[in-house]
Amino acid sequence: AQSVTQLGSHVSVSEGALVLLRCNYSSSVPPYLFWYVQYPNQGLQLLLKYTSAATLVKGINGFEAEFKKSETSFHLTKPSAHMSDAAEYFCAVSPGTYKYIFGTGTRLKVLA
Amino acid sequence: DGGITQSPKYLFRKEGQNVTLSCEQNLNHDAMYWYRQDPGQGLRLIYYSQIVNDFQKGDIAEGYSVSREKKESFPLTVTSAQKNPTAFYLCASSTQGSPAYNEQFFGPGTRLTVL
Numbered sequence: 343a344q345s346v347t348q349l350g351s352h353v354s355v356s357e358g359a360l361v362l363l364r365c366n367y368s369s370s371v372p373p374y375l376f377w378y379v380q381y382p383n384q385g386l387q388l389l390l391k392y393t394s395a396a397t398l399v400k401g402i403n404g405f406e407a408e409f410k411k412s413e414t415s416f417h418l419t420k421p422s423a424h425m426s427d428a429a430e431y432f433c434a435v436s437p438g439t440y441k442y443i444f445g446t447g448t449r450l451k452v453l454a
Numbered sequence: 455d456g457g458i459t460q461s462p463k464y465l466f467r468k469e470g471q472n473v474t475l476s477c478e479q480n481l482n483h484d485a486m487y488w489y490r491q492d493p494g495q496g497l498r499l500i501y502y503s504q505i506v507n508d509f510q511k512g513d514i515a516e517g518y519s520v521s522r523e524k525k526e527s528f529p530l531t532v533t534s535a536q537k538n539p540t541a542f543y544l545c546a547s548s549t550q551g552s553p554a555y556n557e558q559f560f561g562p563g564t565r566l567t568v569l
Contacts, residue, residue, distance in 0.1 A: 351494060374483040376557075385458075385544055385560030386497075433498060440485055440504060440548065441566075442558060 344369045344437045348445035350415070357451045361405075361420040363448045365433030368414065374436040375416045380447075381429045389431075392416060397415055428452045456481045458561035460545050465566045467532070475564045477545035483551045484549065486528035487558065490514060491542040500543075503528055504550065506536045532566065540568045 349364040367373055374393055378386040390401025397409045407418045416433060433445040458479045467473045479486065485504045489497040499512030503522040517536025528547075530540045543564045548556040557566055 378560075383563065385460075385543075385562045386465070386546075386558075387560070388557050389544060391557065438485075440502060440550075440556065441499065442497075444489075444497040 344373065344435050344443050346433050346435050346443055346445040348431075348433050348448050350448055351446065352449050352451065353454055354451040355436075357421045357424050358426055361423045361427065361450065363418040363431050363450065365407075365416045365418065365445060366414050367416060367433075367435045369435055371435055371437055374438065375407075375409065376434040376436070376442070377401065377405070377416075377418050378432045378434065379403075379429050380432065386432060389418070422448075423442070423452045425452050425454065458545060458547055458559055458562040460543075460564050462564060463562065464551040465564055467566060467568050469568060472531055473566065474495055474542065475532070475543055475545075475566070477528045477530065477561060478526055479528075479545075479547045479559075479561075480526060481524075481547055481559060483547035483559070484525070485548045485556070486522070487548075488512075488518075488528070488530045489544045489546065489553045491563075497544065500530065503560050538568075539566055541566060 345368045347366045376391045377389040380386045390399045392409045400406045405420045430447045430449045434442045461476045474550045487502040488500040493542045501520045503509035545561040546558040
């Protein structure tokens with residue numbers, strides 16, 4: 343069965359500091375992996391996705407993620423945090439069907 | 455502009471009432487989904503539909519019902535059998551085919567509160 347674990351339900355960083363949000367997955371088949379962002383009281387917006395074309399995936403708003411099969415990880419990073427990055431971030435895995443399995447989310451707080 | 459609309463944005467329900475949440479998309483997507491979001495629990499799939507007049511239960515379908523009479527519309531009814539319906543409900547849609555391309559697009563959500 344597929345699953346996703348997001349380490350840290352809350353992460354705080356200073357403005358300008360590195361953002362690192364952790365995601366580990368479990369999948370019996372080559373996974374498709376996604377990161378979504380959710381601003382308060384809004385729907386989810388796709389940041390980036392891994393579809394086996396390249397292990398380092400670049401997304402919108404300066405975010406990127408690296409697929410590491412040996413570590414079963416797909417951590418999200420951004421070199422320099424901005425106040426507008428404050429939101430909740432969800433990692434999701436698709437085992438190749440229409441169904442997505444979402445992690446429990448990480449709320450990012452950016453300190454001035 | 456193409457997208458997904460959900461209405462209403464906020465909905466209040468008395469105990470014992472059924473309520474229906476609307477979801478409409480003009481993206482020409484075949485597949486549509488309903489998720490429930492609770493704090494600290496991420497998104498859980500309620501129902502999904504891959505084609506008109508067909509739908510399948512997700513992980514937490516009890517107390518909910520759906521219909522898919524039109525490609526553009528996928529309404530969700532929260533029945534009185536749902537014991538704890540207070541939550542944020544999200545509708546999504548995607549194309550069929552490879553998951554590499556069937557990114558799910560989300561609506562803005564409906565917040566349901568039981569009084």
